[in-house]
Amino acid sequence: MFELSSYNTIALLSISTLLWTFWNMWPSKKWDPRGQHCYVTGGSSGLGLAVAVELTKRGADVSIVARNKERLASALADMEKFRQGSNQVLKCYSYSLTDAEGSSAALEAASQDHGGKQPDAVFLCAGASRPGFFVEEEGDSLRKGMDDSYFVQAYSALAYTKRVVRDKARGKIVFISSLLGYMSMIGYSTYAPGKHALRGLAETLRSELYLYNCSVHIMFPGNIDSPGFVEENRVKPKITLELESTSKPVSPEVLANELIRGVQKGDFHIAPDLLANIFRSSTIGATPHHNILLDGLYATIGWIGLPFWRRDVDSAVLKHRKDHDEYLKAKGFYT
Numbered sequence: 001m002f003e004l005s006s007y008n009t010i011a012l013l014s015i016s017t018l019l020w021t022f023w024n025m026w027p028s029k030k031w032d033p034r035g036q037h038c039y040v041t042g043g044s045s046g047l048g049l050a051v052a053v054e055l056t057k058r059g060a061d062v063s064i065v066a067r068n069k070e071r072l073a074s075a076l077a078d079m080e081k082f083r084q085g086s087n088q089v090l091k092c093y094s095y096s097l098t099d100a101e102g103s104s105a106a107l108e109a110a111s112q113d114h115g116g117k118q119p120d121a122v123f124l125c126a127g128a129s130r131p132g133f134f135v136e137e138e139g140d141s142l143r144k145g146m147d148d149s150y151f152v153q154a155y156s157a158l159a160y161t162k163r164v165v166r167d168k169a170r171g172k173i174v175f176i177s178s179l180l181g182y183m184s185m186i187g188y189s190t191y192a193p194g195k196h197a198l199r200g201l202a203e204t205l206r207s208e209l210y211l212y213n214c215s216v217h218i219m220f221p222g223n224i225d226s227p228g229f230v231e232e233n234r235v236k237p238k239i240t241l242e243l244e245s246t247s248k249p250v251s252p253e254v255l256a257n258e259l260i261r262g263v264q265k266g267d268f269h270i271a272p273d274l275l276a277n278i279f280r281s282s283t284i285g286a287t288p289h290h291n292i293l294l295d296g297l298y299a300t301i302g303w304i305g306l307p308f309w310r311r312d313v314d315s316a317v318l319k320h321r322k323d324h325d326e327y328l329k330a331k332g333f334y335t
């Protein structure tokens with residue numbers, strides 16, 4: 001009778017892990033944007049604009065959506081420089097995506113310009129962050145934070161899913177979360193909850209949309225060198241600015257390429273750098289692994305490194321108490 005000794009078990013485990021690793025390294029048929037209609041929210045600035053330009057370079061029909069019309073027009077002019085042919089359809093749409101009606105109307109308008117056919121893929125890059133101390137928030141600003149981090153993407157995903165199901169079409173939904181969708185720290189009470197919520201939504205949809213032909217991806221970038229980043233830094237508490245400096249701002253172009261590469265590889269969680277991989281692997285839950293061996297390594301780095309990092313953050317916050325006390329006094333919270 002064959003009995004599994006512990007050596008056999010280890011050998012079997014190692015062999016299957018290696019086989020699994022090689023299997024995953026095998027190139028499979030990649031998603032090709034050429035000729036596909038890609039819908040990019042937040043496409044007038046930062047990451048969204050870079051994604052729109054990269055998709056244009058790859059021959060896709062690209063629709064961008066945002067509110068401000070001047071910025072949309074100038075983004076469209078940027079995209080035009082990379083047009084691959086006269087048939088390529090490049091368009092912009094001005095809608096506010098923080099309500100369900102606007103999100104659905106925007107998608108409808110872009111579909112109408114493609115003979116009523118919904119986009120082949122939606123890249124949900126719209127979003128904004130306004131860091132600050134929790135004690136200074138109000139009911140309305142907490143809700144606005146959720147609108148600008150969660151609903152601004154969730155409503156578009158909802159409108160798109162309805163269309164994909166109705167038309168029995170193939171679809172692709174790509175969400176943009178943040179490192180702050182894996183962790184959080186001082187200053188991000190209005191933003192991190194929505195970015196965590198996007199992870200929850202993406203995880204639900206990854207499972208549920210197996211009912212149809214729609215795949216789901218979500219990226220977790222650190223700081224991005226974008227107009228939005230400049231804007232948020234104006235109001236960001238000094239302590240937050242200091243503590244997050246480990247995440248060096250990355251150019252939107254680099255991230256756009258990482259995003260498209262991740263989608264092409266079929267990654268569910270797209271982790272564009274080492275920090276994202278550490279947090280991805282440390283909080284993996286039932287999320288699919290990328291490479292089970294490498295993920296183990298990232299998780300080990302997190303297991304060792306993160307408690308030290310967190311201890312530093314905690315002591316920096318404690319050290320900040322005196323400054324903060326002065327700040328609150330100056331703001332008239334107490335005397």
Ligand SMILES: NC(=O)C1=CN([C@@H]2O[C@H](COP(=O)(O)OP(=O)(O)OC[C@H]3O[C@@H](n4cnc5c(N)ncnc54)[C@H](OP(=O)(O)O)[C@@H]3O)[C@@H](O)[C@H]2O)C=CC1
Pocket residue numbers: 041042043044045046047048065066067068069071095096097098124125126127128129149152176177178179221222223224225226227228229252
């Ligand atoms: N910047 C960073 O450091 C990081 C950003 N992220 C996330 O990446 C994404 C892109 O960020 P970034 O490149 O900085 O973006 P920017 O702030 O540079 O651009 C944001 C885009 O979203 C649009 N937008 C914002 N709110 C709405 C709305 N309610 N309706 C329609 N369009 C809207 C803006 O246009 P308009 O205002 O005209 O509507 C603009 O096109 C966001 O989801 C952000 O949360 C993640 C990690 C780090």
Ligand SMILES: CCCCCCCCCCCCCCCC(=O)[C@@H](N)CO
Pocket residue numbers: 128129178179180191221222223224229232243244245246247275278301302305306309
């Ligand atoms: C070995 C382990 C080391 C761990 C180091 C961890 C460092 C974490 C830095 C947090 C950076 C937060 C980025 C915010 C991005 C974002 O979404 C905002 N710009 C809002 O828009």
